Every structure is written in C-alpha cells, then in structure tokens.
Amino acid sequence: MSLYSEITAEIDNGPEGANIAALFDFDGTIIAGYSVFSFLREQVQRGDLSPLEMLAIVDVIARFGLGNADFASLMKLCAENMKGLQEEDYLAVGQKIFDRDLAKKIIPESRALIEAHMRKGHTVAIISSATPYQVEPCAKYLGIDHVACSTMEVQDGIFTGELGGPLCFGQGKVDAALDLAAAKGLDLDSSYFYSDSTDDIELLEYIGKPRPLNPSKKLKLIADKRGWPTRTFRSRSGSPALGAVRNIATKLSLAGSVVAGLPIWALTGSKQEARNFSASLFADVGAALAGLKLEIVGEENLWAARPAVFVFNHQSDIDVLICAKILRRNFSGVGKAEIKKMPLIGMAMEMFGVVLIDRSNSKSAIDAMQPLVDRIKNEKISVVMAPEGTRTHSKQILPFKMGAFHLAMQAGVPIVPIVIRNAMDVSPKGDSLYYPGTVEVEILPPIDTKRWTKANLHKNVAKIEALYKATLGESTKLVSA
Incomplete structure (x- = not known):
C-alpha cells in the first residue's frame, strides 16, 4: 500500500534495527494543538481546579509563549494545584481526555511515520515536556513502549505538589534521550528526532537526524539555514x-x-x-x-x-x-x-x-x-x-x-x-x-x-x-x- 509512501520513503529505504531510535515530541508533532488545554478544562469540570487557578496557569502559559516566563515556573504552578489529589484518578482522567479529545487530533501522517519506523524495527519513543497523564494513553494507542515526560511527585498515591524530578524540557530532553540510549544501546548519530518547536532545539542539534515537523516560523528559519528537512502536515487544520x-x-x-x-x-x-x-x-x-x-x-x-x-x-x-x-x-x-x-x-x-x-x-x-x-x-x-x-x-x-x-x-x-x-x-x-x-x-x-x-x-x-x-x-x- 502506498498512501503515505512519499512521506515514509526515507525510512522505508533506510537501515533497520533497534539500535536506531525514532524520537517524537508530542504536542504539535504527534497531535495537532496542545493537550494541556483539554487537561485544564477537565480539571475545572472536575472541581480540581478553580476558574481563578486555571486563569493563573493560562496566564503563565501565555507569558511562556512570549518568552516572559520559564517552563519550570509553569510546571511548578501545575504541580502545586495538583497537591492532595489521587494519582489513580488522574490515570483515568488521562484516558478520558485521550478518548474524548486527543485521539481525534492524532496527525495521520505522523502516525504513518511512527508505523514506518516500527516496520524497520526502530526503537520508537515519545520525549515530551508534558505529563504522563497527557502522553501515555496516546503512546499505548499507537503501540509506543517508551515514554519520557515531566513528572510530578507522588507519595502513597497522592500528589505532593512538588515536581517529580528534572523536567523533560530543553537539555532535559537530551538527557532523556541519552538515558534511553544507554538502556537500549541506541546509536543517536543514526537516529531521528521529530519536533515542531525551538523549545527542543537542544535535542534537534544533538541528534543525528533532526526532522522538524509542522515547524514554527522560528524553527523553520533555523531548519532552512542548517539544511534540516522539514514537513508541514495540514490534514488536521481544516475548518x-x-x-x-x-x-x-x-x-x-x-x-x-x-x-x-x-x-x-x-x-x-x-x-x-x-x-x-x-x-x-x-x-x-x-x-x-x-x-x-x-x-x-x-x-x-x-x-x-x-x-x-x-x-x-x-x-x-x-x-x-x-x-x-x-x-x-x-x-x-x-x-x-x-x-x-x-x-x-x-x-x-x-x-x-x-x-x-x-x-x-x-x-x-x-x-x-x-x-x-x-x-x-x-x-x-x-x-x-x-x-x-x-x-x-x-x-x-x-x-x-x-x-x-x-x-x-x-x-x-x-x-x-x-x-x-x-x-x-x-x-x-x-x-x-x-x-x-x-x-x-x-x-x-x-x-x-x-x-x-x-x-x-x-x-x-x-x-x-x-x-x-x-x-x-x-x-x-x-x-x-
């Protein structure tokens, strides 16, 4: 079958083996849009987040987008608002959000790339700054075994309000890729990383085969200067x-x-x-x-x-x-x-x-x-x-x-x-x-x-x-x- 053969040609004609990794960002790369907004809406509906708390988070997200706030501040605020809640509930919430909102946002061409890498026996992973509750239901649906995310601390099944470790953002994504490489014997020089944002520039520069997908204007300019091949998929951007x-x-x-x-x-x-x-x-x-x-x-x-x-x-x-x-x-x-x-x-x-x-x-x-x-x-x-x-x-x-x-x-x-x-x-x-x-x-x-x-x-x-x-x-x- 040849529906996506042009998109997957590089992979189909390339080497196979589990030592080659295919690493994917999540928001904007595998799915169209951003999972955090579906997550926030569900938290408000559940009563786990007040409208004022949601507005505070949205404000930090907006300032982060403009470069006036860092990612750590955003994640700390999200973690604080989760304090005292049961993690088990949020495993179910994550699945509900995926079934209701995120499954329909999966970009068909991105899924075709994932499947092409799987056909070649590559080690496919999602490396995302989002939380596991946003990412893991989609990973399971797509058959992706390896996920690296930003985490929140949990003790006795309850969120403590603290972060669970280093954030999977910027250099943190490089560290996550290195950890996976050490555990699975990966050759990162022969591996791929797909992302839509300059937030991931560290890993795009580190990996052997950077592949910007649906790149922002800023990332597109960088990619063009460095000769990185880019693709923009519009199958989920219609009215x-x-x-x-x-x-x-x-x-x-x-x-x-x-x-x-x-x-x-x-x-x-x-x-x-x-x-x-x-x-x-x-x-x-x-x-x-x-x-x-x-x-x-x-x-x-x-x-x-x-x-x-x-x-x-x-x-x-x-x-x-x-x-x-x-x-x-x-x-x-x-x-x-x-x-x-x-x-x-x-x-x-x-x-x-x-x-x-x-x-x-x-x-x-x-x-x-x-x-x-x-x-x-x-x-x-x-x-x-x-x-x-x-x-x-x-x-x-x-x-x-x-x-x-x-x-x-x-x-x-x-x-x-x-x-x-x-x-x-x-x-x-x-x-x-x-x-x-x-x-x-x-x-x-x-x-x-x-x-x-x-x-x-x-x-x-x-x-x-x-x-x-x-x-x-x-x-x-x-x-x-």
Whole structure:
C-alpha cells in the first residue's frame, strides 16, 4: 500500500534495527494543538481546579509563549494545584481526555511515520515536556513502549505538589534521550528526532537526524539555514464547521438516496433494484460530500464469489459508506438495534434491508438474522458485517464474534474479508467531523466455508482473525525493543 509512501520513503529505504531510535515530541508533532488545554478544562469540570487557578496557569502559559516566563515556573504552578489529589484518578482522567479529545487530533501522517519506523524495527519513543497523564494513553494507542515526560511527585498515591524530578524540557530532553540510549544501546548519530518547536532545539542539534515537523516560523528559519528537512502536515487544520457539515450532509444523503430509489421500486416493482440504485447513489454522493477516496487492492475479489458474507474490521462510522462504495449492489447488512432510534437514518437503514439486532441478546440476534440465510440462498443477496461488533478506532482488532461466520456456514457461502487500514484518518475516534482523505482497503480472496461445522467453527474464525492481524501487520508491525 502506498498512501503515505512519499512521506515514509526515507525510512522505508533506510537501515533497520533497534539500535536506531525514532524520537517524537508530542504536542504539535504527534497531535495537532496542545493537550494541556483539554487537561485544564477537565480539571475545572472536575472541581480540581478553580476558574481563578486555571486563569493563573493560562496566564503563565501565555507569558511562556512570549518568552516572559520559564517552563519550570509553569510546571511548578501545575504541580502545586495538583497537591492532595489521587494519582489513580488522574490515570483515568488521562484516558478520558485521550478518548474524548486527543485521539481525534492524532496527525495521520505522523502516525504513518511512527508505523514506518516500527516496520524497520526502530526503537520508537515519545520525549515530551508534558505529563504522563497527557502522553501515555496516546503512546499505548499507537503501540509506543517508551515514554519520557515531566513528572510530578507522588507519595502513597497522592500528589505532593512538588515536581517529580528534572523536567523533560530543553537539555532535559537530551538527557532523556541519552538515558534511553544507554538502556537500549541506541546509536543517536543514526537516529531521528521529530519536533515542531525551538523549545527542543537542544535535542534537534544533538541528534543525528533532526526532522522538524509542522515547524514554527522560528524553527523553520533555523531548519532552512542548517539544511534540516522539514514537513508541514495540514490534514488536521481544516475548518471544524466544514468538517461538521460534511458529516451531516453525508448522513442526510443516505436518507435522500433511499427516497430517490422509491420511483425505481414503483416503476419496476423490484424492491432490490430500488435498493441497488439507492446504494450506488449513496456511495457516490456520500463519498463526494465526505471527501472520501479509496485506494483498493484486490478489487477482483469483490466479484469472485457472490453471494458471500463480507466481513470488515470496524474502525469508524464512515465504514458504512466505504462498504457501500465497494460493494455497490445486491447486498444487505447487519447493524445495532440503537440505529432504529436515529431520525431518518434508522428508517433509511431498514429500507436498505439492513437487519438491526440487539447485541446484548445473542439468541435474539441469531433469530433476527435467520431471514438473511433465506435471502442469501433465494435472492442471491450478499451480507456485510463487522465481526468485532463495535468500532475499535485503531488498527488493533477486537476478538471476532461468531454471528457472521454462523451466517456464512448456514447459507453455504464463502467469507470475503475486507481489510480497512485507516478509516480513522477520515472519521477519527471521538470526533463528529469528517476530514477529506484517502482510505486504504484490501479485499482478500474468498474463504470457502463448505467444510465448516459447529465443531470446527471457532478454529476457522481464529484463522480469519489471525489473517486480519497479519494483513494489518504489513503496515503496523509493532516491534518491542
């Protein structure tokens, strides 16, 4: 797959090995914007920080940005405001902030760089002046094992109001890199450091391969003088209002496409022909409105064996549009019962023939899918399902549920795996916006189910699950140093 090949070419064509480090700053480099503001907002909402205390911190942040305050003063003030709070609570707060605010700010191109380094077996680390509560949930999500941050002192699980050691800022980042190099046997002369700010100039000057990402004007001038290659990624800098309009318009186009198909039904007497017209219309109009493009490998497998049960790894709510775009006609689907409650969308899904099931009741779900067996056999209709049962928002799949595979076995049709690599670039976790982008999709060859039985079903499903992991692993091979 070549979506980010130009961005990752230097890494892809370079040496491999865990002795080479890829060090990343966090704010402005891995994520767009600054995590501290989400953190402060949550502290105020929790009552852990008064509005006046927050204003004092914001004032220091502003003065720090203008060069009128040092980073140590800012961190000391933050530490003092944390005094007496339980660290365990803030581990949960950090995860909540990531799920709600920061996951959607991950820059797709930066993630591609991280994954490229992982493919090469490099030692990937985040070295950030932020706290672990801001950084570590993202590191875990991205599969990054090594994190160096500024810390706050904790005794008996309680913040003391003091700093926890030397700050990971300026020369402190160089020290953190040297510590990691000593522990892991790294060659820093052959290693990379990605940052957006002159606050990191010490480590940029120390490392063998400084790589400014989204550089500030000041850092860009320095980089140009010193011949450091720079990149600016704008995939997360679009208008929020436009992104929201894309989302709403795309969803409304689903209902509009169903209405547009009604005359086809009336004129031909064929409900399926109306559904085919509506599905194709939604695929093209919805994709245009969302700014969605597809890069497809194995497209011939979409038509190699129909009817079939198509299964896909569920990363995003835009997966529905992706499936419509590639399947086009003569297919139905399965969704969660809650969709019925969504105005227009629920009605449109049912008109499309989508079976809406109660996922909390396995017997009810199985009974609800029984008519699909008849449709597959008698009407030659394919079915598309997400065997994980819910969205993962990442390339790490959840354990597969059995419904799709029971369906294929009972209908006597093959399973066709659809592997979606990066739908979260267009519709990220926690976001109500759609971002224009290209999603990589790979269609794997049909898998025969004729010899499947209840006795060997779990074994066969485990093989398909492993196939997904192996296929996704081609672009996100996590290597533990």
